[in-house]
């Protein structure tokens with residue numbers, strides 16, 4: 001029997017990502033986000049949603065520069081990722097505090113955080129106000145990945161990355177699980 005439960009945002013599995021952008025003085029801002037998703041193949045694009053009512057500094061910087069980087073952190077950086085999500089760049093140089101290093105991305109004017117092994121370089125292509133959040137869609141114009149997280153065919157393997165996941169209901173971090181199967185194959189048995 002199904003019962004009604006409290007309405008809440010949820011998506012599973014969901015990554016905890018870190019977005020970064022330069023402010024108008026060229027300082028690097030970064031914050032942790034759970035509201036992030038793929039949204040277009042052609043061109044490749046991702047969507048992030050940042051609370052517009054609470055004055056996130058990173059949102060201001062993304063809207064100012066129109067470019068940002070989005071990194072997929074590994075489990076080993078959970079505490080640093082958490083700090084980037086509980087303190088504001090208005091109060092602290094967060095990247096310096098967690099001893100992270102950054103440099104300008106190759107194809108966009110946004111900071112790449114060196115400690116994260118996979119980073120997307122994005123140009124803002126669409127902005128929408130959705131409820132409490134500003135939804136920013138970014139075209140992925142370049143991807144950088146450490147060789148250590150590539151499989152034999154030079155593709156990113158999120159198991160090798162040991163990607164950090166997040167659940168918005170329990171407000172908890174998770175390790176991502178084991179690979180089960182290739183997609184687009186197990187369903188073929190029902191085509192018979």
Ligand SMILES: Cc1cc2nc3c(=O)[nH]c(=O)nc-3n(C[C@H](O)[C@H](O)[C@H](O)COP(=O)(O)O)c2cc1C
Pocket residue numbers: 016029030031032033034035036049050051052055056057058059081082084085086087088089090166
């Ligand atoms: C796990 C986690 C997920 C978060 N997800 C979001 C999110 O999706 N959108 C958002 O606006 N804030 C999110 N936050 C909160 C921001 O990261 C936080 O307000 C941060 O301090 C903003 O920093 P800034 O002012 O330097 O941009 C999240 C925080 C944590 C710890």
